Amino acid sequence: MLRTGAYRIDRSTRASRVALAVAAVIVAALLSLPLWGDSGDMRLAVEIFYYLALAQAWNLLAGYTGLVSVGQQAYVGLGGYGFFALTVLLGIAPLPAIALAGIAAAVIALPTAFVVFRLRGAYFAIGSWVVGEVFRLLLALVKPLGGGTGMSLPVAVVLSLAPSRAARDVVVYYLGLALGAGAVSLVFLWLRSRQGLALTAIRDSERAAASVGVDNRRTKLAVHIIAAGIAGLVGALAFLEKLRISPDAAFSVGDWTANVIFIVVIGGIGSIEGPILGTIVFFGLRALLVDYGAWYLITLGALAVAVMLLAPQGLWGLLARAFGWQFFPVQRRLRLLDLRQAPPKPSEAPIEAAHRED
Amino acid sequence: MAWLNIIVQGALLGGLYALFAAGLSLMFGVMRLVNIAHGDLIVLSAYCALVIVQATGMHPLASLVLVVPLMFAFGYGLQRGLLNFTLSGGILPPLLVTFGLSVIIQNGLLEAFSADSRRLQAGALETASLRLGDQLAIGWLPAIVFIVAVAVIALLEQLLYRTALGRAFRAVSDDADTAQLSGVEIRHVFALATALALAVVSLAGVLLAIRTNFDPSIGPARLLYAFEAVIIGGLGSLWGTLAGGVLLGIAQSLGAALDPGWEILAGHIVFLLVLLLRPRGLFPKQAE
Amino acid sequence: MSLLEIRGLTAAYGDFQALYGIDLKVEEGETVAIIGANGAGKTTLLRAIAGLLRTPPDCIRFDGAPIGSLAPSRIVRRGIALVPEGRRLFPSLTVEENLRMGAQSGRGGPWTLSRLYGLFPALAARRRAAATALSGGEQQMAAIGRALMANPRLLLCDEISLGLAPRVIRDVYAALPGIRAEGTTVLIVEQDTSRALAEADRVYCLQEGRVTLEGAPAALTRERIRLAYFGL
Numbered sequence: 001m002l003r004t005g006a007y008r009i010d011r012s013t014r015a016s017r018v019a020l021a022v023a024a025v026i027v028a029a030l031l032s033l034p035l036w037g038d039s040g041d042m043r044l045a046v047e048i049f050y051y052l053a054l055a056q057a058w059n060l061l062a063g064y065t066g067l068v069s070v071g072q073q074a075y076v077g078l079g080g081y082g083f084f085a086l087t088v089l090l091g092i093a094p095l096p097a098i099a100l101a102g103i104a105a106a107v108i109a110l111p112t113a114f115v116v117f118r119l120r121g122a123y124f125a126i127g128s129w130v131v132g133e134v135f136r137l138l139l140a141l142v143k144p145l146g147g148g149t150g151m152s153l154p155v156a157v158v159l160s161l162a163p164s165r166a167a168r169d170v171v172v173y174y175l176g177l178a179l180g181a182g183a184v185s186l187v188f189l190w191l192r193s194r195q196g197l198a199l200t201a202i203r204d205s206e207r208a209a210a211s212v213g214v215d216n217r218r219t220k221l222a223v224h225i226i227a228a229g230i231a232g233l234v235g236a237l238a239f240l241e242k243l244r245i246s247p248d249a250a251f252s253v254g255d256w257t258a259n260v261i262f263i264v265v266i267g268g269i270g271s272i273e274g275p276i277l278g279t280i281v282f283f284g285l286r287a288l289l290v291d292y293g294a295w296y297l298i299t300l301g302a303l304a305v306a307v308m309l310l311a312p313q314g315l316w317g318l319l320a321r322a323f324g325w326q327f328f329p330v331q332r333r334l335r336l337l338d339l340r341q342a343p344p345k346p347s348e349a350p351i352e353a354a355h356r357e358d
Numbered sequence: 359m360a361w362l363n364i365i366v367q368g369a370l371l372g373g374l375y376a377l378f379a380a381g382l383s384l385m386f387g388v389m390r391l392v393n394i395a396h397g398d399l400i401v402l403s404a405y406c407a408l409v410i411v412q413a414t415g416m417h418p419l420a421s422l423v424l425v426v427p428l429m430f431a432f433g434y435g436l437q438r439g440l441l442n443f444t445l446s447g448g449i450l451p452p453l454l455v456t457f458g459l460s461v462i463i464q465n466g467l468l469e470a471f472s473a474d475s476r477r478l479q480a481g482a483l484e485t486a487s488l489r490l491g492d493q494l495a496i497g498w499l500p501a502i503v504f505i506v507a508v509a510v511i512a513l514l515e516q517l518l519y520r521t522a523l524g525r526a527f528r529a530v531s532d533d534a535d536t537a538q539l540s541g542v543e544i545r546h547v548f549a550l551a552t553a554l555a556l557a558v559v560s561l562a563g564v565l566l567a568i569r570t571n572f573d574p575s576i577g578p579a580r581l582l583y584a585f586e587a588v589i590i591g592g593l594g595s596l597w598g599t600l601a602g603g604v605l606l607g608i609a610q611s612l613g614a615a616l617d618p619g620w621e622i623l624a625g626h627i628v629f630l631l632v633l634l635l636r637p638r639g640l641f642p643k644q645a646e
Numbered sequence: 647m648s649l650l651e652i653r654g655l656t657a658a659y660g661d662f663q664a665l666y667g668i669d670l671k672v673e674e675g676e677t678v679a680i681i682g683a684n685g686a687g688k689t690t691l692l693r694a695i696a697g698l699l700r701t702p703p704d705c706i707r708f709d710g711a712p713i714g715s716l717a718p719s720r721i722v723r724r725g726i727a728l729v730p731e732g733r734r735l736f737p738s739l740t741v742e743e744n745l746r747m748g749a750q751s752g753r754g755g756p757w758t759l760s761r762l763y764g765l766f767p768a769l770a771a772r773r774r775a776a777a778t779a780l781s782g783g784e785q786q787m788a789a790i791g792r793a794l795m796a797n798p799r800l801l802l803c804d805e806i807s808l809g810l811a812p813r814v815i816r817d818v819y820a821a822l823p824g825i826r827a828e829g830t831t832v833l834i835v836e837q838d839t840s841r842a843l844a845e846a847d848r849v850y851c852l853q854e855g856r857v858t859l860e861g862a863p864a865a866l867t868r869e870r871i872r873l874a875y876f877g878l
Contacts, residue, residue: 068453070394115630118637119589121449122392126585127633130626133582137623148619253578258461265454294465301461308454309443522746525739529747532736538718539696539728541751541796 019327030177034170042173046241048283049180050234054256055263055275056183057227060190062261063270064199065220066206068121071128072257074112074135075105075228077250079235081139084245087157089144094161098175098236105232109225117220129253136251150246158243172241179237183230187272188328190226195219203270231256254297265304268314272328277316363494364615365608370496372607373504374569376600377562378584379591380511381555383599386588388527388551389445389534391452395460397581399556402463403429403563404572408476418478418568425560433556437549445548460577467574478567503565507603510558511596517554518596527551579622586629592639601641647710649674649831650695650726650800655705657687657694664690666855672800677822677832679846681839683875686852688835689731692802695833696728697721708800722751727798731805731835733789735777741788742773748795755797756828762791765824783814790821794830801825803834807841819845839871853877 033045054072061067082101086092092100112131119127140148162168190196198219201209210216235256239245249255259282267278282300289296311318319325382396393399403425410421440459444451486498518524526547529537534544566572566580583606591602606625613624632640650672657665664687672678680688694701697718706714713721727748735744745759763770766787772780780788786806793801807815815838822845826832836842842849843863851859851874859866859874 062450066449068450070457115633118633122394122453123585123589125394125453126392126582129578130582130586130629133579134623134626134630137619137626141617141619141623254461258457261454261457265458269450294469297465298462298469301458301465305440305455305458305462308451308458309440312447312451522750525743525747526750528738528743529736532738533734535698535718536730536734536736537747539698539722539730540747540792541719541722542747543717543719 013324013326015323015325016327023327027181034173039166039169042169043241044283046173046176046237048279049176050238051260051263051282052180052276052279053183053230053234054260055267055279056187056272057230058257058260059264059269059271059275060187060199060223061227063264063274064203065216065223066121066202067220067224068125069128069224069227070125070253070257070261071116071130071132072227072231072260073251073253073255074128074132075109075231076235076238076256077132077135077139077247078105078108079232080239080245080250081142081145081235082232083236083240084145084151084153088151088154094157094240098233098240101236102229102233105235106225106229109228110221113221113224117217117224132251132253132257136247139250140247146246148247150244150249153240153243153245161240172237175237179230179233184272184276186226186230191272191328195222199223259300262300262304264314266300266307266314268316268320270313271316271320273320273326274314274316277319278314281315360493361615364611366494366496367500368608368611369604370500370504370607371611372587372604373500373507373600374562374565374603375583375587375606376603377503377507377510377558377565378580379587379599379603380507380514380596381558381562382581382584383588383593383596384514384551384555384558387594388531389548390531391441391445392456393441393555394453394456394581395463395577396456396559396584397577397579398460398463398467399429399559399577400563400566400580401467401572401574401577403556403560404478404567405467405471405476405574406560407478407564407567408471411478418480418564419483422561422564425564426557429556429560430553433553433559434549436556437552438545441552442545442548460581464574464577471574473573473575475571475573476567477571478564480568484568499569503569506561506565507600510561511600514554514558515596523547523550583625586625589639590629590632592642594643595639595641598639598641598643602639605640648672649676649709650833651707652691652695653705653707655691655694655701657690657699657701659690664855665694668852668855668857670850670857670860672831672833674799674831675826675829676847677826677834677845678848678850679842680833680835680850680852681837681842681871681875682852684837685854687855688852689804690855691852692728692804692833692835695721695802696726719751722796722798723753725753725797725799726802727793727796727800728802729789729793729804729806731808733785735780735785735788735792737776737778739777740773741769741775741777741780744777744788745769745791745795748792751796753797757794757797759795762794765794765821766791781814782810783817786810786814786818787821790818790825794825798830800831800833803832805835805837807836807838815841839875851875 034042058069058072061069079101082104083097086097086100087094116124116127116131139145145151158168162171191199198209198214201214202216202219206216235250239250263278263282264275266281267276268274285300286296289299307314378400382393385391385393406428407418407421407425410416410424411418440455441452444455480499483499487495488498489495518527526537526542529540530542530544530547538544587603587606588599590605591598591600605628609628610621610625614621648671652668652670655665655668656663668691680691682688690699693699695706697716697720701714703712703715706712708724708726713724736747739747745762768784769787769791772784777785777788790803790806806818810818822832834842834845846863848862849866850857851871853874859870
């Protein structure tokens with residue numbers, strides 16, 4: 001809290017302090033999951049973590065900088081193949097290989113940005129998709145990595161990560177937890193930082209942001225690269241868990257981008273909470289509709305369309321509006337203090353300095 | 359001579375891509391709407407023709423008499439019932455709604471028709487060709503597709519520059535508010551644009567289904583080809599789009615001749631090169 | 647019954663309220679001018695009448711019928727045409743195509759292409775030119791011509807002198823008597839107060855979204871206008 005004369009700037013709200021406590025309980029539960037859950041639970045949890053990470057990254061792209069990418073599968077695939085290449089071809093140990101694969105995906109995002117940033121808006125969306133396809137087709141030509149049919153992770157590599165299957169599940173689980181929690185924390189800390197203010201400004205009005213000196217292009221490039229890095233880590237971890245990679249699986253637009261878009265749109269675009277809620281809804285729906293095949297995706301698509309048209313801020317937007325919730329205190333609230341009286345009680349409505357356009 | 363044959367076949371294939379692209383271009387031109395479901399609508403028309411052909415036993419080309427009006431009506435309804443509501447709030451709603459639509463159509467087709475590969479049987483037309491030399495032969499079907507593409511683009515140009523509807527399309531594209539002030543019902547005009555785009559799409563879908571196998575999953579790739587043809591040709595120019603489609607087709611067939619794995623890749627690489635070297639496309643409309 | 651009757655009209659762009667309870671009447675055959683400083687709400691008022699801003703249906707009545715909630719394309723069919731601020735010609739259409747766009751509403755009446763070319767001979771010579779190739783004055787004539795092609799009973803003109811040289815302004819305003827002679831009622835928004843007073847039968851002055859003065863030009867003193875205009 002900052003005190004400066006007749007006003008103070010609050011960042012946290014009562015809801016966010018409650019949320020912090022709840023989050024601590026959840027983190028404790030998750031940390032102890034290997035003690036009480038079976039390997040099936042851990043596998044599901046890992047999948048939830050990497051969708052959460054991808055959703056946060058995509059939300060940063062589309063929700064804040066207007067980069068509606070349909071090409072995140074490019075970096076998931078590159079991360080996965082990077083991991084396989086580093087461990088299988090270069091003999092690097094699995095753990096450093098995961099980190100390097102994430103870095104590699106981020107590095108490759110730089111030259112691709114040079115091409116796709118020439119396209120704007122919807123054209124960027126399709127252009128990024130083309131880039132994803134190019135990498136899929138290119139990797140299918142790389143014979144040492146199995147070409148079009150792909151390859152399995154050699155047993156030696158798997159064993160070098162952990163001696164038994166149970167131990168491997170635990171290692172992968174904690175890596176997944178670190179990735180999911182890391183992505184949420186990264187986005188949270190970024191949005192609270194000075195650059196985060198720039199991001200929020202770009203979200204609300206690109207032109208206005210530029211006019212007050214925000215370097216839109218640099219910010220967008222940074223988001224693009226970070227999102228690619230997160231996707232790369234997800235890819236490395238996902239295909240380490242699957243033990244097998246192929247171009248179609250690694251660069252699947254459905255798995256790595258469509259699902260993520262649905263998660264963010266349904267949960268609520270342009271907030272940190274939205275992708276978290278969206279991930280919960282996504283996995284909940286999947287559990288409910290597991291026996292209905294294509295109907296699951298039809299339902300998801302229809303739900304996303306309905307949300308976009310009826311509640312463009314997503315389910316989280318509805319909740320936030322109805323209850324005034326904000327769990328991640330990234331806003332700055334300006335409270336005017338009357339110096340002749342006691343400071344206002346927390347229940348009094350604050351004046352929002354950084355309120356949103358919508 | 360073998361190379362000439364490859365280039366000619368590629369160019370003819372490009373006619374089909376130009377046909378894919380014309381509908382996309384029309385919708386973007388009139389209402390700045392990029393329809394992510396474009397490719398899936400192509401596939402939907404192919405299945406629509408399949409059902410009609412199976413039910414009536416008519417020739418696939420004859421089924422166009424039903425498929426084109428059906429898709430025209432579907433396009434009108436789609437725009438008025440859904441897409442018009444996405445056009446007032448920035449770039450996200452139209453993109454994400456058409457993205458959702460794409461997933462719905464793909465999985466709906468999967469549910470209804472399974473993932474099996476299908477084809478429309480066109481009898482002798484499929485194999486008939488005109489032999490022009492030792493190694494050069496032009497199939498009747500690819501030639502017909504190309505001629506149809508040229509005819510459709512010529513007709514669309516006439517419509518855009520010679521009719522009251524075309525004038526309204528261009529006016530709405532320039533400035534929708536002012537067009538309304540002149541008495542243009544933009545919701546209706548938008549719906550007509552989508553209807554027309556889907557009529558062209560249905561033509562493309564049926565011709566595609568006679569030329570090659572199709573299944574519910576091939577839509578997105580057709581969207582990418584259409585998009586690439588538009589960008590290579592240069593925005594806002596239908597003849598440029600034809601040129602873009604032809605270039606894309608030639609790149610793919612040259613790539614395929616080198617190595618089957620390079621077919622699609624070569625097309626994408628030509629697109630990326632154009633984007634790098636001539637971001638406004640090869641035949642951009644003159645700056646206003 | 648007045649041709650146009652506005653009662654208690656309020657309008658806002660998002661959080662910003664631009665009009666606070668405007669009352670205004672225009673009789674058939676009149677020429678009425680709205681004056682006021684920048685940001686007084688003049689353009690907003692015309693945009694509301696033309697249907698570009700949604701307003702409660704009963705706030706605006708045209709020929710006795712409520713039109714407040716109609717779409718712009720419906721309103722122009724009823725006989726109200728707007729010459730928008732900044733002319734807003736369609737840049738990718740030729741001059742003649744721009745004029746033909748005005749006839750989109752399908753209302754019959756005295757104004758046809760050939761009559762318009764009679765009113766604005768400069769346009770006839772440039773009918774095939776791109777709208778963007780015209781001079782500022784010609785563009786303004788084309789914008790007025792486009793609105794007239796709808797054969798309106800009420801013509802709304804928003805700042806038709808803006809950015810034009812005085813000689814060109816005279817040429818543009820020279821068309822007004824010919825338009826009035828067809829029985830067309832004219833409502834102009836004009837920043838140039840003396841021009842407005844010279845053209846209009848009655849004047850309204852707007853200040854910060856409210857009507858601060860109304861009357862025939864002859865009945866208004868310079869002092870009262872200054873007060874209504876600036877509030878000082």
